[in-house]
Amino acid sequence: SPKAIFDASVGNTQKLILSGDISFSKLINAHAGQLIHFLICQDSAGGHTFTWPSEVKGAMEVGRNPSACSAQSFVYDGSVAYALSEGRTAM
Numbered sequence: 001s002p003k004a005i006f007d008a009s010v011g012n013t014q015k016l017i018l019s020g021d022i023s024f025s026k027l028i029n030a031h032a033g034q035l036i037h038f039l040i041c042q043d044s045a046g047g048h049t050f051t052w053p054s055e056v057k058g059a060m061e062v063g064r065n066p067s068a069c070s071a072q073s074f075v076y077d078g079s080v081a082y083a084l085s086e087g088r089t090a091m
Contacts (some may be wrong), residue, residue, distance in 0.1 A: 001019050001024050001025075002021060002023065003022065003023075003024045003025065003026075004016055004022045004024075004025040004026075004050075005025070005026050005028060006025065006026070006027045006036075006038070006053065007029050008027060008028065008029050008030035008031070008034060008036055008076070009029035009030075009058070009089075011081045012034065012035055012036055012037055013019060013034060013036075013039065014036060014037065014038050014039070015038075015039040015040075015041070016038075016039070016040050016041070016050075017041045017043055018040065018041065018042050018043060018048035018050060018081065019048070019063075020044045021048050021049045021050075022047055022048070022049070022050045022051055023049075023051050024051060025050070025051060025052060025053045026053050026054075026055070026070075027053040027055045027056060027076075027081060030055075030076040031057050031058050031076065031078075032077055032078035033053050033075070033076070033077075034050075034075070034076045035069055035073060035074070035075055035076075035084075036073070036074045036075075036076055036081055037071065037072075037073045037074075038056075038071065038073075038074070039059070039067040039069055039070075039071050040062045040069065040071075041067070041068070041070070042063070042064060042065060042067060042068055042069075043067070044066050045046045045066060046064055046065050046066030046067065046068070047064045047066070048064065049062075049064075050062040050089055053081075054075060055079070055080055056081045056083075057080055057081065057082050057083065058074075058082055058083030059072060059074075059083060059087070060072055060083075060087035060089065061089075062089065063089030063090045065089075068089070068090045068091060069088060069091050070088065070089040070090075070091070071087060071088050071091065072085055072086075072087030072088070073085050079085050
């Protein structure tokens with residue numbers, strides 16, 4: 001099944017465009033105190049599901065509107081990324 005790996009060492013903003021359902025994702029190389037911003041977007045078909053990394057707590061449900069994005073910010077404590085916001089969908 002499709003997977004997504006988010007490498008926090010390449011930047012605090014992680015963007016993914018869904019072209020299918022993502023049933024597994026993982027956050028790697030994050031460090032304690034790091035702010036991580038996720039931007040999860042649907043392709044022009046939309047309707048795709050996204051499963052957040054198990055290291056992420058308080059994550060919202062990603063919107064499914066075609067070509068729309070969902071955004072949410074987190075802070076990483078060394079083992080878990082905790083939501084700092086409720087997130088925004090359908091943008």
